[in-house]
Amino acid sequence: ETGTIAFLGLGHMGGPMAANLIGAGYTVIGYDPVPAAVEAAKAHGVPTAASAAEAAGGASVVLTMLPSGRHVLDAYRGAGERPGLLEAAAPGTLFLDCSTINVTEAQEAAAAAIAAGHRSVDAPVSGGVVGAEAGTLTFMVGGEDDDVAVVRPILETMGKRVVHCGAHGLGQAAKVCNNMILGVSMIAVSEAFVLGEKLGLTHEALFDVAAHASGQCWALTTNCPVPGPVPMSPANRDYQPGFAGALMAKDLRLAVNALEHTGVAAEMGQLASKIYDSFVEHGGASTDFSGIINTIREQSEP
Numbered sequence: 623e624t625g626t627i628a629f630l631g632l633g634h635m636g637g638p639m640a641a642n643l644i645g646a647g648y649t650v651i652g653y654d655p656v657p658a659a660v661e662a663a664k665a666h667g668v669p670t671a672a673s674a675a676e677a678a679g680g681a682s683v684v685l686t687m688l689p690s691g692r693h694v695l696d697a698y699r700g701a702g703e704r705p706g707l708l709e710a711a712a713p714g715t716l717f718l719d720c721s722t723i724n725v726t727e728a729q730e731a732a733a734a735a736i737a738a739g740h741r742s743v744d745a746p747v748s749g750g751v752v753g754a755e756a757g758t759l760t761f762m763v764g765g766e767d768d769d770v771a772v773v774r775p776i777l778e779t780m781g782k783r784v785v786h787c788g789a790h791g792l793g794q795a796a797k798v799c800n801n802m803i804l805g806v807s808m809i810a811v812s813e814a815f816v817l818g819e820k821l822g823l824t825h826e827a828l829f830d831v832a833a834h835a836s837g838q839c840w841a842l843t844t845n846c847p848v849p850g851p852v853p854m855s856p857a858n859r860d861y862q863p864g865f866a867g868a869l870m871a872k873d874l875r876l877a878v879n880a881l882e883h884t885g886v887a888a889e890m891g892q893l894a895s896k897i898y899d900s901f902v903e904h905g906g907a908s909t910d911f912s913g914i915i916n917t918i919r920e921q922s923e924p
């Protein structure tokens with residue numbers, strides 16, 4: 623039986639995830655430094671504490687859903703006057719980080735938690751805000767078997783798929799590898815549609831071929847970057863996300879960090895990161911990442 627879950631980070635993802643835990647009968651105590659996030663969580667029935675340390679103090683699981691690895695490590699260790707969660711939590715607390723962070727940061731966070739007498743699991747997600755609200759997220763999990771067994775029912779409440787990928791940090795590794803495929807394949811699909819346009823091919827014709835041929839991939843058949851062939855794709859609603867360009871750029875930067883750390887010669891991943899950084903700098907931050915097709919078209923000769 624799980625005791626209280628301290629839920630730190632009640633933003634776009636954390637808010638609905640915490641609400642789903644409450645809905646399933648878990649005892650949750652939330653915290654977020656932003657008052658609007660706290661108010662939204664309260665409106666969804668999530669009680670909140672006055673500080674992160676207060677929330678963590680009485681918890682058996684400390685779940686973090688924060689913007690970056692820096693936020694996670696600072697929250698764990700404390701920054702300035704603020705006591706760290708590792709210090710505030712009772713011995714043996716299970717630290718469950720669902721944020722998307724560097725593989726090395728996840729390993730560092732796990733080592734710090736274990737050194738402080740706690741347990742650690744990394745469990746980044748895919749599925750976006752829609753998946754968080756519907757409870758259909760996929761969790762990619764890194765950690766010890768026993769600890770993963772403890773958090774599995776919690777994760778299954780917030781998601782529909784939980785994959786134990788290996789040791790500490792390997793949940794993040796799976797996330798970064800998957801999203802590197804996604805970034806590269808979305809650019810490839812978009813380049814093909816623009817080339818098809820120049821050659822006189824209709825979107826429908828290219829889709830009908832590629833969706834059933836060797837070009838088939840999620841970027842084409844689910845998140846199709848042109849309006850029409852896939853009615854639910856963001857292209858049909860003026861590229862409202864969906865998966866925002868800023869998040870794709872963030873994940874590709876994590877991929878590049880991992881490439882540099884390991885010395886892997888992945889030119890496509892490196893280039894995808896540059897392309898999405900530029901997309902964000904030129905107004906694509908809150909556009910769906912499939913909006914990259916418009917940049918490719920604009921940069922092509924008329």
Ligand code: NAD
Binds near residue numbers: 690697721
């Ligand atoms: P968000 O910015 O909406 O939420 C993060 C929240 O953390 C904010 O409300 C912030 O105030 C809070 N926070 C910061 N420091 C804190 C602290 N010390 N204690 C408690 N709360 C703190 O971001 P999000 O979209 O919810 O994303 C969260 C994580 O999930 C990120 O790592 C992101 O990359 C990842 N992710 C996001 C999506 C998505 O579609 N939004 C999809 C998959 C993964």
